Amino acid sequence: MSITLQMNQLDITAMFKALGDPTRLRIFEFLRACGAPVAVEESGDVRPLVGPTVGDICCHVTGNERVTSSISFHLKELRLAGLIAMERRGKNMICSVNPEAINLLAQYFGTTPSVGNSDCC
Amino acid sequence: MSITLQMNQLDITAMFKALGDPTRLRIFEFLRACGAPVAVEESGDVRPLVGPTVGDICCHVTGNERVTSSISFHLKELRLAGLIAMERRGKNMICSVNPEAINLLAQYFGTTPSVGNSDCC
DNA sequence: TAATCAGTTCGACAATACTAGAAATGTTAA
DNA sequence: TTAACATTTCTAGTATTGTCGAACTGATTA
Numbered sequence: 510m511s512i513t514l515q516m517n518q519l520d521i522t523a524m525f526k527a528l529g530d531p532t533r534l535r536i537f538e539f540l541r542a543c544g545a546p547v548a549v550e551e552s553g554d555v556r557p558l559v560g561p562t563v564g565d566i567c568c569h570v571t572g573n574e575r576v577t578s579s580i581s582f583h584l585k586e587l588r589l590a591g592l593i594a595m596e597r598r599g600k601n602m603i604c605s606v607n608p609e610a611i612n613l614l615a616q617y618f619g620t621t622p623s624v625g626n627s628d629c630c
Numbered sequence: 631m632s633i634t635l636q637m638n639q640l641d642i643t644a645m646f647k648a649l650g651d652p653t654r655l656r657i658f659e660f661l662r663a664c665g666a667p668v669a670v671e672e673s674g675d676v677r678p679l680v681g682p683t684v685g686d687i688c689c690h691v692t693g694n695e696r697v698t699s700s701i702s703f704h705l706k707e708l709r710l711a712g713l714i715a716m717e718r719r720g721k722n723m724i725c726s727v728n729p730e731a732i733n734l735l736a737q738y739f740g741t742t743p744s745v746g747n748s749d750c751c
Numbered sequence: 752t753a754a755t756c757a758g759t760t761c762g763a764c765a766a767t768a769c770t771a772g773a774a775a776t777g778t779t780a781a
Numbered sequence: 782t783t784a785a786c787a788t789t790t791c792t793a794g795t796a797t798t799g800t801c802g803a804a805c806t807g808a809t810t811a
Contacts, residue, residue, distance in 0.1 A: 521655070522649075522650060522651070522652050522655050523650075525646045525647075525649035525650035525655065526646075526647075526650030526651070527650070528643075528646035528650070529643060529644075529646035529647030529648070529649070529650040530643070530647070530768090530769085531643050532769090534642070534643050534646065562787080562788095563787075563788060563789095564787065564788085575787095576787065576788055576789090577770090577771080578770080578771070578772080578773095578788090578789075578790080578791090579769075579770055579771075580788095581788065581789055581790085582768095582769075582770085582789090582790095583769090584788095584789095585789085586768095597777085597778085597788095599778070599779070599787095600777085600778050600779060600786060600787050600788085601778095601786095601787065601788085602787080602788065602789095611739055614739040615736070615739035615740045617739075618732055618735040618736035618738075618739060618740075619736045619739075619740055651798090651799085653799090683757080683758095684757070684758060684759095685757065685758085688758095696757095697757065697758055697759090698800090698801085699758090699759075699760080699761090699800080699801070699802080699803095700799075700800055700801075701758095702758060702759055702760085703759090703760095703798095703799075703800085704799090705758095705759095706759085718758095718807085718808085720757095720808070720809075721756060721757050721758090721807085721808055721809060722756095722757065722758085722808095723757080723758065723759095
């Protein structure tokens with residue numbers, strides 16, 4: 510069992526909640542900008558192949574060399590919301606976005622929901 | 631000065647934070663499903679032309695006939711985040727989504743951000 | 752103008768979330 | 782096998798957020 514997502518059923522509220530914190534949004538945008546490739550298992554789990562380490566992220570987001578517990582906490586929130594995946598590579602953990610989450614969110618805003626619902630207005 | 635948006639500079643973090651609460655997401659989805667038409671001022675302000683009242687929303691979301699202060703609170707949060715607009719119509723307030731916010735969010739997830747950023751990974 | 756309706760604001764309380772430092776874990780290098 | 786490195790977990794403190802009931806405001810109706 511991989512450490513990557515630990516959540517296969519994507520919950521849109523949890524995603525928004527996770528992205529609603531400025532630090533987490535910065536992390537997420539950084540990871541998106543990296544655009545590192547991922548492997549998708551048959552289970553649906555996503556594993557990063559390459560990508561920035563937690564230290565890289567911390568450095569980029571806080572300017573701090575030492576990894577803070579705060580960054581670790583926010584990465585966990587993003588991971589539990591299904592937005593990112595992480596995997597150990599030697600001493601480091603490498604990170605990536607979960608492309609399925611992006612697709613879900615793009616679809617959520619991109620499609621016009623059933624207009625003219627009769628039980629309102 | 632209209633009561634509608636009171637915020638012309640859309641902040642993506644604030645939007646995610648607002649949508650990260652289950653009650654507010656339900657309200658937002660209900661308003662989206664209604665798909666009521668809005669007027670867009672030259673200032674950029676959005677005014678609903680028709681749409682459900684606060685009472686309608688409360689009834690749909692909580693099943694409660696009386697409008698609760700909780701629903702009023704959540705509507706305010708959505709309004710301050712720029713996601714919805716409200717306007718008085720007689721005794722009632724009518725509500726609608728802000729289409730500009732939807733467009734912004736669709737664009738945010740729909741576009742691939744600059745891939746291959748050199749200062750990472 | 753008084754009463755009523757529709758919604759908002761206020762104040763207090765409980766629950767949740769973020770931060771920081773210290774201790775713990777897992778991995779590699781000496 | 783000890784030391785160092787990278788990161789997580791734990792604990793405690795503080796701040797923010799959501800909920801509830803009561804009081805308030807604005808608009809309409811009697």
